[in-house]
Amino acid sequence: MTDVATARRSRITPEREAELYGAVLDLLREVGYDALTMDAVAARTRSSKATLYRQWGGKPELVVRAMRHTKPGAVGEIDTGSLRGDLHALVSREDDCVMEQNSALMRGLAMAMHTNPDLRQVFREQLIEPEMAEFGRVLQRAVDRGEVRPDCPALDFVVHMMVGGFATRALIEDQPPTRAFLTSYIDAVVLPALGAPTH
Known part of the structure; x- marks a missing residue:
């Protein structure tokens, strides 16, 4: 196919x-x-x-x-030598203006996926599953480096946490996601949940 x-x-x-x-x-x-x-x-x-x-x-x-096409490269290729560095690099790939535009697009598409199963299926196959596999590579490197325990229960929810931080800021604070917000969120929420170094 x-x-x-x-x-x-x-x-x-x-x-x-x-x-x-x-x-x-x-x-x-x-x-x-x-x-x-x-x-x-x-x-x-x-x-x-x-x-x-x-x-x-x-x-x-x-x-x-x-x-x-708008994505700035494979997530799995990010390798700064630390999980914190990798996650910060991930959110730094787009400036705040692009992030705001993409956030608005994703909100609209998320609504459309509820009523368009064909869109939901293509989105899952071509975006969600490949991105999760790429993100898994970043997390596996953190496990291999000893930054995160392999049995850490939060490992299964990192993508959920990241998407949650990105998607809910507009809902809760009526503000677009920004680099500053997401890097603070990573340090305050994601890394502690994983037991990974925050500095």
């Missing part, structure tokens, strides 16, 4: 692909997932709808690929 999708996408240049993804994200911000149509993407990008379907298969795949 992935090989077929890759073969389909390879007909579009990386520059054109980036342009399409940017337009998809702009439309998502403007109208939300439910109101976003392949017709609107085709008009915005001066593409044919047939080309979009041939390359991506449908709206869920196109939207999730656009979200993936």
